[in-house]
Amino acid sequence: xxxxxxxxxxDPAPVPRAPGPALxxxxxxxxxxRRLATxxxxxxxxxxxxxxxxxxxxxxxxxxxxxxxxxxxGVFCPGCGGLRSANAFAHGDIPAALGSNALAVVGYAVFAxxxxxxxxxxxxGRPLRIAVAxxxxxxxxxxxxxFSVIRNxxxxxxxxx
Numbered sequence: 001x002x003x004x005x006x007x008x009x010x011d012p013a014p015v016p017r018a019p020g021p022a023l024x025x026x027x028x029x030x031x032x033x034r035r036l037a038t039x040x041x042x043x044x045x046x047x048x049x050x051x052x053x054x055x056x057x058x059x060x061x062x063x064x065x066x067x068x069x070x071x072x073x074g075v076f077c078p079g080c081g082g083l084r085s086a087n088a089f090a091h092g093d094i095p096a097a098l099g100s101n102a103l104a105v106v107g108y109a110v111f112a113x114x115x116x117x118x119x120x121x122x123x124x125g126r127p128l129r130i131a132v133a134x135x136x137x138x139x140x141x142x143x144x145x146x147f148s149v150i151r152n153x154x155x156x157x158x159x160x161x
Contacts, residue, residue, distance in 0.1 A: 032123055039119045046111070054090035058083035076151050078103060078144045081161025100161050103147050 056063050069077045081101035088096035089108060097105050118128040150156035 035122045035125060036119065039115060039122050043115060050086060050090045053083055053086045058087050076148065076160055078148045084161060102159060
């Protein structure tokens with residue numbers, strides 16, 4: 001009888017492996033609900049903020065602090081009227097929102113578009129990557145500066161809050 005075929009022969013001891021880098025594991029797929037949790041959370045915070053501003057009217061004095069630039073210099077900053085604009089926007093009064101701060105209403109639209117893009121890409125499992133060139137940021141700064149200057153001049157009174 002052959003010794004290698006005997007049922008009582010012990011199994012050879014396992015050969016120890018040298019420690020080395022582990023093979024990369026594929027990440028576990030993330031559920032759609034989990035991918036949409038962050039955009040949904042951000043929208044929940046925005047809705048809560050607009051809800052608060054809608055409930056606590058910024059047109060009544062004493063509810064919110066006064067803009068420090070306006071208080072100490074009498075100059076409207078690009079954000080002056082933003083709370084009144086958000087209040088009017090939350091109540092569906094778009095003309096009043098534009099009258100309080102037109103640039104803020106543009107900001108709401110930009111936020112909505114970026115949030116929608118983010119949500120669609122997250123639902124498809126793709127990251128949101130928006131590459132904005134430095135020239136674009138300079139352009140945004142220039143628009144804010146021009147808006148601030150014009151709304152403080154007599155002919156730009158329509159842009160003042």
